[in-house]
Amino acid sequence: MIEFKDVSVRRDGRVLFSYTSFQLHPNHKIGLTGNNGTGKSTLFALLLTQMGTGDTEVTLDKGEVSIPDSWQVAHMAQEVGASSQTAIDYVLSGDEQWYQLNEALSDLSHVSDEQIGVLHQQFDEIDGYRTPTKAAQIMAGLGFKASQHEQPVEGFSGGWRMRLNLAKTLMSRADLMLLDEPTNHLDLDAILWLETWINQFMGLVIVISHDQTFLDATVDHILHVEQQKITMYTGNYQQFIRTRHERMAQQQQAYEKQQATRAHLDDFIRRFRAKASKAKQAQSRIKQLERMAELSPMMADNPFSFKFYEPAHMSTPLIEMTKADIGYSQTPLLHNANVQVTPDTRLGLLGMNGAGKSTLIKALVGELEVLSGTYQVSDTLKLGYFNQHQMDALDATATPMQMLRRLAGKTSDALLRSFLGSFDFRGERIDTPSELFSGGERARLTLALIVWQRPNVLVLDEPTNHLDLQMRQALTLALQGFQGAVVLVSHDRELIANVCDELYLVHDGRIDEFAGDISDYGKWLAEKRKQENAQDKNSNKQAKNKKAQKTFVSRETDSAIKATDAKHAELTQTAAATSKTDTQTAKKPASTLSKEEQRKLAAEQRKLTAPIRREIENTEKALAKLDEQLASLETELADTELYEAHRKADLIALLDEQTSLQQQHNDKEERLLVAMTSLEEMEADFS
Secondary structure (H helix, E strand, O other), X not given: OEEEEEEEEEEOOEEEEEEEEEEEOOOOEEEEEEOOOOOHHHHHHHHHHHOOOOOOOOOOOEEEEEOOOOOOEEEOOOOOOOOOOEHXXXXXXXXXXXXXXXXXXXXXXXXXXXXHHHHHHHHHHOOXXXXXXXXXXXXXXXXXXHHHOOOEHHHOOHHHHHHHHHHHXXXXXXXXXXXXXXXXXXXXXXXXXXXHHHHHOOOEEEEEOOOHHHHHHHOOEEEEEEOOEEEEEEOOHHHHHHHHHHHHHHHHHHHHHHHXXXXXXXXXXXXXXXXXXXXXXXXXXXXXXXXXXXXXXXXXXXXXOOOOOOOOOOOOOOEEEEEEEEEEOOEEEEEEEEEEEOOOOEEEEEOOOOOOHHHHHHHHOOOOOOOEEEEEEOOOOOEEEEOHHHHHOOOOOOOHHHHHHHHHOOOOHHHHHHHHHOOOOOHHHHHOOHHHOOHHHHHHHHHHHHHHOOOOEEEEEOOOOOOOHHHHHXXXXXXXXXXXXXXXXXXOHHHHHHHOOEEEEEEOOEEEEOOOOHHHHHHHHHHHHHHHHHHHHHHHHHHHHHHHHHHHOOHHHHHHHHHHHHHHHHHHHHHHHOOOOOOOOOOOOHHHOOHHHHHHHHHHHHHHHHHHHHHHHHHHHHHHHHHHHXXXXXXXXXXXXXXXHHHHHHHHHHHHHHHHHHHXXXXXHHHHHHHHHHHHHHHHHHO
């Protein structure tokens, strides 16, 4: 259990937590929420400092944090540097205990016999033989294909490196897992998989996330940071909202009641303080006022309250794409696309990562010309386009006021400040250069500049990636009231469900209407991912067998195949030469050969496949013998006396022998599989 007792923390001269207390228990799944800047990341840094890890040290001003000494922590960092390490090795390194043991076992030249046995025993205790399979399963869940396992980390984009970092974190054998915005770089199928993983994890998880649906599906408690306090709520995010609103209502009632009492006391004191007969009572009420605890009114909870302006001009359709092929360098990625955007359009685009959603978006906004088909826009089109590029393209040296002034012309400063305030740009932040803003602030500023321009079509490509829960809620409400068209790509299921009334699926180079809601799409994703993983495994297995065949098939066998082909052609040509029909060619099937010729050909085939048949027979015998030896060893290892101190040398010897035999068994099985595959292919060539 982790316990905070009257903890106070100050950072950069500002008090973040003051006399806060709570307890965190094993197996709890905690959602850490609160406005940006209230100290969520500081709480993570404090936990890491207390456990002796982390790059940023945070010290306590007051109070005590109690954490079990034996606990291990895993923390998902926000940056991953370039590395030549393969993806699978990078993920496996998240299991430090396995990684160290595996490194030691890979080079035993400087290890004593006694130490070898200990290493094998430790490796077996942590179920080390299954760890690579676990890593592969995590990578598959996060969207990596088996063919990407050997790709170096530096070969992945920034978003995919973050997925690798998440996979590495999930590989840890930690008691406490700290996840900071784990869904930011995931598509919906990976988010659904992560929800299942967190629910099955046997440990304490604390997750910072602005994805309400994700929190509802994974957490059973909420830690909410507010007004320098951290409050624990039981239940998921929806339950937290209800409970907190009830508390807010009660606090507001208490505040209003207190204000009425204060007004009554103040009035009594004002009227009777100067009267001798009432002076004692007045003094009593003054003391009552002084003793009264100061309550705060519950202000509007969400600092964002913007709305989209009504578009000035509208016509239909605003954008129309007909039978369009879309792609790059004359290579279509999407075929025969038909999309029409009218003033009533509320369209959500669904599809796996890489399916072509962003490509379709670029074609809709005119950034990418269609390769064929037609693309037309209305003369009244006024586009509001949000994507990562727009955020990155903000003038780094300009302030929000300066950027808005460029668009607003002679509009008064008071109106501009009021407008920016609805996006929570207030006070000094209005005059702060955007290069000093966080990702969330840049996203809000980009949206503000789009809103000011009164678009009639909004095309939003992952608009919520950097937005907190309150801004997401404000954006949802604003989009619901928007009187133009919306085309949306987002992994925020709550946003899609509340804004979009039709869904299109981008998959296998096509764009089709999706018959179902966002929950149905989750089921579709799970089934497709299952099919793709099965196909990926099968293709990798075939590739592995092909590669092994090249090593296994001897020159003699290779020559035999060629000789058989030549003999087959010779006999077929002989039969063709004696044919009465001149139009027959040397490509006659073997069924046209005489019985004698067929008998000779079959004998030749048996002779040429004999080496592989002997190899299969010998390998099967060797496997049977190894099975007997392994069974005998297991019987010996089941003897409890073997694990007494004076039998340690015998135990080590048996463990070493077991490892050696198991490796031989695996090698023989692979060799048998390759041989049988080679024989099948040779026989197929003969037929």
